[in-house]
Amino acid sequence: MRVADPPSILHLRDLNSFLLRGDGFAYTLAVTPDGDLRHLHWGGPIEPADVGVLLTDDAREFGSNTWSSPRAHTEELVAHGGRRLDESALKVEFADGVRALDLAVESSAVSGDELTIRLADRHYPFAAELHYRVRGGALERWTTLVNDGETPVVLDRAYSASWGLPSQPRWVATWLAGAYAAETQVTRRPLGPGRLVLESRRGIPGHAAQPWLALDAGDDARAADGAGAVWSVALAWSGSWRLTAELANDGRLHVTAGVNDFDLRHPLPPGRSWTTPVTVGVYAAAGHDELTDRWHAYERAHVVPRSGTVRPVLYNSWEATFFDVRPDSQLELARRAAALGAELFVVDDGWFAGRDDESTGVGDWTPDRTAFPDGLKPLADEVHALGMRFGVWVEPEAVSPDSDLFRAHPDWIYQWPTRPRTLARQTHLLALSRPDVRAHVVEALDALLSSAPIDALKWDLNRPLTEASSGLEDAGSVWVGHVEGLYEVLDRVRELHPDVWIESCASGGGRADLGVLSRAEWVWPSDNTDALERLAIQHGYAYAHSPHTMMAWVTDSPTYLTKREIPLRFRFHSAMTGLLGIGGNLAAWSDADLAAGAEYVAQYKRIRATVQYGAMRRLSGAPDDVTAVAYVAPSGDQVAVFAFAPSVRQLRRTVLLRLRGLDPAAVYADAASGTRHSGALLMHHGLRVPLIGDYASELIVLDRI
Known part of the structure; x- marks a missing residue:
């Protein structure tokens, strides 16, 4: 009993x-x-x-x-x-x-x-x-x-x-x-x-x-x-x-x-x-x-929706096409993404009416009639036929001055009647503290999600709140009302479309808190996709949040923000320490890179449950120029060890990493070489990891025998 x-x-x-x-x-x-x-x-x-x-x-x-x-x-x-x-x-x-x-x-x-x-x-x-x-x-x-x-x-x-x-x-x-x-x-x-x-x-x-x-x-x-x-x-x-x-x-x-x-x-x-x-x-x-x-345990058990479900390998088209979103180029990217092993294809900014650049269209969540005369359904159907889910980017809290929504409702933004309106990324902020604005946003998103088989939303916001007045008397503080309004809209959309997954983004990591994570499956931690700089960003993010909420992309080299040249291997290994996403222009990848990418995706799928839901250990004892992290599966049967060095110096060829959280009495086998180590040896002496040259990276998978 x-x-x-x-x-x-x-x-x-x-x-x-x-x-x-x-x-x-x-x-x-x-x-x-x-x-x-x-x-x-x-x-x-x-x-x-x-x-x-x-x-x-x-x-x-x-x-x-x-x-x-x-x-x-x-x-x-x-x-x-x-x-x-x-x-x-x-x-x-x-x-x-x-x-x-x-x-x-x-x-x-x-x-x-x-x-x-x-x-x-x-x-x-x-x-x-x-x-x-x-x-x-x-x-x-x-x-x-x-x-x-x-x-x-x-x-x-x-x-x-x-x-x-x-x-x-x-x-x-x-x-x-x-x-x-x-x-x-x-x-x-x-x-x-x-x-x-x-x-x-x-x-x-x-x-x-x-x-x-x-x-x-x-x-x-x-x-x-x-x-x-x-x-x-x-x-x-x-x-x-x-x-x-x-x-x-x-x-x-x-x-x-x-x-x-x-x-x-x-x-x-x-x-x-x-x-x-x-x-x-x-x-x-x-x-x-x-x-x-x-x-991590608290978020997994009590905060994040669909915890326990492994997150899909994602492809996002933003850095491949930016605002030039056309069905033919998106479909070509989708075919290549599916061949790599991607499971979710997301069309980013640029798919909706009049969106040729960042100055127009936000707020009008209908497909551009020139690019998508039959709406998003044909593209979504093609993506589904390739074996992937389909998602789109939205920014529901913002509105462009050059949009049908703003022309119809210029009073729906936060503004002071006697002061200039502040633009940020060419948008105003919709007053979600107002019931009529919230009702419209829910209706618009419901119509979008009902118009095509859309499985995911990347929910973005690219501006702060300014002119904190909703135009309604006795409406309460806008600083409170906007967030409560956002939660109401998110909750209502999830109620209407319970199978849709949501990614939270705010110019990168501007909104990655426990409140939004109770309504989103994962977060976009940063617009910076440079694989080296992402190591520090992801290292810090994981102090507070579970890796199963941390999206990370493999993008092209050089990256469009930092212009740094980084090998494909390092880029994949960096992204594989969180939720693996791909954001490069696959139409320009060589056959060799596409084949290597497919191998990395397959390798990630073999360890992703361990990375997303295992115990994460930041490994100390390595030289200052080495970043190392290990993930131990909840069962203890698998260990994934990542090590990174932007430049190996002083004739060093290997590092010795002392692991933590293993069973000292168990034996662990290297999945690639078959070499066996006792848990005690791995913890007290260490695992020798080869790191050679510039942008050296290594992934070693250990299976408990």
Whole structure:
């Protein structure tokens, strides 16, 4: 008889406390006799008996009257008011001008793996309901703000949660910084007293940083080799966001995460409520390897649609034809892509009405009548006959001034009546905060997807949000309304066409967050398809996101952005570390390159389940000019090892890579040579990998015997 799993949330009534327990972590909070909600612990597992000890620990400590009171790390929700001088998570303005909160616990409820605690203001009919949900090795938190009064309340700041971390003598932060074509660069810095602020004010998550942050004690060697505790926070929000880590000079640290309060002023009318996006906390006891495993497991089990289904090998025609999209050239590319082994053929920008360049047509999602007089169905049918699925590129949130949609509805964009309209990539942003605009976009996409057997959409956005006014009174903050409108449109399209797969793109990696990943099968991490630069981009992306969401293309040499010459082998190996896509002009490939490409695709298909769903290990110990990564299949029966060196120097011909996560008692055979290695030898001595010349790359597949 199977023993039932222990409950993930315990209400310790005698201590008026709650103990939340997930895979490898515990989180504890308590209600004080005065009705305050006190944070006690976030970290490794503890027992119910330990909570009593935590309650007797005096968290106030010595301080002067210059300290924030109470200290932020002791509060579950840091709300503006009183002598709270630390970074707050909630700030509101009442109708009488009061901008301070005084919250006390009113009620609590436990339902399965979810806890809700209602905090009510001691004077005003206003409440904040804190929600907690255990998801395997992750803890989800969000807040519902409720106006039970008869006058409006304005939300000036409404973050999703405050996260209190334990005291440590040293803290080091890891985050994913970048820019267009250089997204998700791993950035690591010691924290000093003060605030580290990561944010986007663009209306999308943006290229400058991911809404993700990791914090550890700063022992780089231990963290890299799989030791040392790490705490991490991310936000599931596809708009402007803010993450702040505030460190006091006594080592106390707390993190706030939520919708950016930049230009927010979100009204909450009488009798209304608003729920913040989810913020997610992950704790790992064994360094960044384990942290990566936990984030990947969380996305696979609780976020991304169709997780567990291997992603197809994709071909995209953008870099082959750009705006010159014609059925005959697309069909020729499709034939060659099918011969390579591609399983999904996507026609990128340029297929719709009047789209000769980037200045026209966006918003009119009907095929160009000159190029496609019978619509997209004939081409889609031909692609299906070749054994591939068919997809198209769209940018549903934008509209060109030179388009039928804009001429019919010039009021449907964000704009100030007395200010110039800002163009970006020759488009305006449609006001998805408006119900009529959302209804039109759903109708247009439904018509497109119903007009032909279309299996996939590449959903792009190539501009920030500016002129944040929808033209409607009492519509709420546009910064909030646009993202909620986007989610509504995506959800409705997926409901109407449940078999359609969606790729998220925003000028590359400008929108690759947990919010959009709950509605898209994968993400386009960067417009930069240079195979060398992609190694760093993909390395950083995989810190926060599972490889089964990371699309990577093999494109022509030189690449159109960097003009760098890179061999085909290196280009394929780089793309094979994620979701393999091909974006080169296959009509210009030689017979030798086409034959080699087919071999690489076949090799990828033999390992793709391991790459997409296995445990990823960043391999250390190699020279600085070598990038190496291994993937261990969930069953442990296959290991794929990739190694890259842009230029091999100092007469070196091989590198020795120490693998991790293997069975030391098992024997592994090289699939190509048959050479056998014990797991112990591979981990403690290493795997010798040949790397010779410029742009050297190697893939070694090991099968457990």
